[in-house]
Amino acid sequence: MTDLATQLAGACSAAFESEGLEARWGAVKQSDRPELADFQCNGCMGAAKQAGMNPRELAAKIAPKIGEHPSIERVDVAGPGFLNIVVSNSALAEQATLIGADDRAGGGAVDAPEKVVVDFGGPNVAKPMHVGHLRSAVIGDTLVRLLRFLGDDVTGDVHLGDWGLQMGLLIVAVKDDQPDLPYFDAGNQGPFPAEPPVTMVDLSRLYPMASARSKDDEAYAKRAQDAVAEMQAGRPGYRALLQHFIDVSVAALKVDYGFLDVSFDLWKGESDVDPLIAPMIEELKSKGFAHEDDGAWIIDIAREGENVETVGKDGQPRLKNPMPPFMLVNSRGATGYHATDLATIKDRIETIGPDRMLYVVDQRQALHFEQVYRAADKVGYLSMDRLEHLGFGTVNGKDGKPFKTREGGTLRLADLNQMALDEATLRIGEAGLSGDIGEDEKGEIGKLVARAALRFADLQNQRTTNYVFDLERFTSFEGKTGPYLLYAAVRIKALLRRAADEGVVRGEIKVEAAEERKLVLALDGFALALHLAREKRMPHFVCEHVYGLSQAFSAFYSACPILKDGVEAETKASRIALCKVVLHQLEAGLGILGITAPERM
RNA sequence: GCACCCGUAGCUCAGUUGGAUAGAGUACCAGAUUCCGAAUCUGGGGGUCACAGGUUCAAAUCCUGUCGGGUGCGCCA
Numbered sequence: 001m002t003d004l005a006t007q008l009a010g011a012c013s014a015a016f017e018s019e020g021l022e023a024r025w026g027a028v029k030q031s032d033r034p035e036l037a038d039f040q041c042n043g044c045m046g047a048a049k050q051a052g053m054n055p056r057e058l059a060a061k062i063a064p065k066i067g068e069h070p071s072i073e074r075v076d077v078a079g080p081g082f083l084n085i086v087v088s089n090s091a092l093a094e095q096a097t098l099i100g101a102d103d104r105a106g107g108g109a110v111d112a113p114e115k116v117v118v119d120f121g122g123p124n125v126a127k128p129m130h131v132g133h134l135r136s137a138v139i140g141d142t143l144v145r146l147l148r149f150l151g152d153d154v155t156g157d158v159h160l161g162d163w164g165l166q167m168g169l170l171i172v173a174v175k176d177d178q179p180d181l182p183y184f185d186a187g188n189q190g191p192f193p194a195e196p197p198v199t200m201v202d203l204s205r206l207y208p209m210a211s212a213r214s215k216d217d218e219a220y221a222k223r224a225q226d227a228v229a230e231m232q233a234g235r236p237g238y239r240a241l242l243q244h245f246i247d248v249s250v251a252a253l254k255v256d257y258g259f260l261d262v263s264f265d266l267w268k269g270e271s272d273v274d275p276l277i278a279p280m281i282e283e284l285k286s287k288g289f290a291h292e293d294d295g296a297w298i299i300d301i302a303r304e305g306e307n308v309e310t311v312g313k314d315g316q317p318r319l320k321n322p323m324p325p326f327m328l329v330n331s332r333g334a335t336g337y338h339a340t341d342l343a344t345i346k347d348r349i350e351t352i353g354p355d356r357m358l359y360v361v362d363q364r365q366a367l368h369f370e371q372v373y374r375a376a377d378k379v380g381y382l383s384m385d386r387l388e389h390l391g392f393g394t395v396n397g398k399d400g401k402p403f404k405t406r407e408g409g410t411l412r413l414a415d416l417n418q419m420a421l422d423e424a425t426l427r428i429g430e431a432g433l434s435g436d437i438g439e440d441e442k443g444e445i446g447k448l449v450a451r452a453a454l455r456f457a458d459l460q461n462q463r464t465t466n467y468v469f470d471l472e473r474f475t476s477f478e479g480k481t482g483p484y485l486l487y488a489a490v491r492i493k494a495l496l497r498r499a500a501d502e503g504v505v506r507g508e509i510k511v512e513a514a515e516e517r518k519l520v521l522a523l524d525g526f527a528l529a530l531h532l533a534r535e536k537r538m539p540h541f542v543c544e545h546v547y548g549l550s551q552a553f554s555a556f557y558s559a560c561p562i563l564k565d566g567v568e569a570e571t572k573a574s575r576i577a578l579c580k581v582v583l584h585q586l587e588a589g590l591g592i593l594g595i596t597a598p599e600r601m
Numbered sequence: 602g603c604a605c606c607c608g609u610a611g612c613u614c615a616g617u618u619g620g621a622u623a624g625a626g627u628a629c630c631a632g633a634u635u636c637c638g639a640a641u642c643u644g645g646g647g648g649u650c651a652c653a654g655g656u657u658c659a660a661a662u663c664c665u666g667u668c669g670g671g672u673g674c675g676c677c678a
Contacts, residue, residue, distance in 0.1 A: 033621065042620055079621050164678050296676055318602060322674060330676040337678050364672055366605065431640055464606060468613065477640035480626045487640050494638060532617060558642040
């Protein structure tokens with residue numbers, strides 16, 4: 001199905017073409033001045049300018065032509081040449097009916113679906129996730145849901161950090177903790193015990209200790225580096241230990257992700273591409289893409305105008321537009337995340353064959369991905385325009401600086417989840433649920449409210465900006481929050497239950513009241529919102545839509561009686577049908593955002 | 602120093618190819634419930650869109666510069 005704006009744009013474009021002008025001037029959007037019209041077309045000004053015409057005269061010619069469109073009630077020319085379009089009530093009613101019957105609730109579909117890999121999450125093995133991981137998880141998961149909803153073939157990959165120095169630190173720390181384990185016997189080829197020697201609690205105690213110690217204990221850091229090198233070289237005990245670390249960590253990660261309803265198709269990590277690294281290095285060396293520099297193997301990715309040598313004010317030489325090289329192998333002979341990320345691209349091309357890869361990773365990694373993408377492009381794996389780094393801003397405290405706990409440490413995602421749950425439970429208690437809801441259901445509702453609060457709070461911000469984390473505001477039932485959306489959905493569900501009890505069946509939708517018109521216009525904006533969200537990779541467009549729809553419903557609900565005494569049967573049937581359409585789209589939109597509404601709350 | 606992100610109401614944030622009177626939420630003020638869930642709705646005040654130039658019929662939006670904040674900048678990931 002097609003939204004009204006697009007249908008009207010078709011009529012406008014045809015009108016422009018009949019005047020010998022370009023079709024693109026026929027773009028139509030919902031009106032900025034709802035008191036004047038439902039839709040507007042601004043093309044007359046631009047087209048008239050280009051053709052040397054008077055914009056108002058042009059508008060006067062275009063208006064009657066589009067006025068013939070069956071959905072259009074009236075077309076006015078206003079101001080310097082705006083076309084203000086009012087659509088008929090019957091067109092709105094028909095549109096609402098179509099949305100109700102549409103699998104995608106009017107959300108449209110992509111013209112050319114793509115095969116896409118979304119790389120998000122990116123948790124490190126052994127390191128508990130912190131607030132910073134919230135954004136990648138929630139934004140990435142939402143993009144997966146969005147693209148999939150619109151018809152793309154999507155694979156989400158968590159891309160664990162399980163191959164770098166942190167594993168070496170952990171190996172050393174466990175060795176110091178339990179030196180007699182078989183994993184530390186260099187000659188031991190296995191097999192090794194199936195039971196992990198450590199728990200997540202151990203890991204989250206050992207890692208911070210080891211990390212801190214390595215910063216001012218050089219010998220300790222060297223041991224960790226050596227352990228990494230040995231692990232990467234394939235030492236069986238270390239590899240077995242690595243697998244335990246991964247298994248133990250993944251189990252814990254799934255708990256935190258589960259709370260947020262974030263899921264992955266693949267739980268691959270850096271270590272999975274290990275077998276590909278050596279042949280890839282050989283390939284790149286032999287093809288002449290990599291060359292030696294200061295003992296390291298690098299790929300030069302600088303472009304014209306970059307790394308230009310100049311002299312600074314202090315007389316020291318400087319690089320203008322610096323672009324560090326792609327580090328394939330470092331001077332110690334080890335590989336870092338340049339190599340694993342490049343190998344991962346190669347692996348995905350060979351095993352999945354996507355048209356495109358999206359990386360939902362902190363904005364601070366922008367340079368890194370620029371380097372990796374240039375390298376991938378240069379060596380012919382995948383062209384740069386098919387590799388997108390979708391950076392996002394930091395989660396800040398009220399002081400505008402990255403969020404910290406009261407003690408000044410980073411806040412764990414698990415604790416964040418718990419805080420949200422506590423806050424949501426508290427709010428539910430304040431609001432007072434109806435008496436017959438048991439403790440189990442109450443607990444479930446609390447989780448759904450907390451999840452809605454967290455996800456919506458994060459997603460409603462434009463992806464690239466930082467945002468201020470304020471749990472109290474996010475969990476509030478008032479205002480632009482996740483819980484508000486749940487309330488709107490739950491209220492419709494309650495209404496539909498009551499309608500069923502009273503034997504009110506949905507009937508033909510009729511659109512008459514101003515609030516009904518606005519509600520249907522809100523419904524009609526779904527396709528555009530999803531389209532923009534996909535095109536820009538920005539989930540907040542979906543949030544804006546879903547919130548606007550909820551508001552339009554609330555206004556409708558308050559102005560238009562539905563099941564009250566004295567309402568005519570036909571009106572009841574129409575309004576119940578309309579409510580059903582709203583719920584259909586609201587749940588589709590919330591589903592994309594990863595938010596689930598309970599039956600009652 | 603160089604590069605990227607950002608600067609919009611007291612606060613938190615929207616604002617698709619440049620369009621009419623720059624919008625939400627919150628806070629504040631005033632209303633609405635004998636009736637569908639008031640966790641709601643209606644209305645009000647509140648703005649030099651950081652600043653200065655430029656492009657044009659039209660700029661929060663595009664260009665240049667300045668100021669202010671954040672982030673990154675060869676072998677940690």
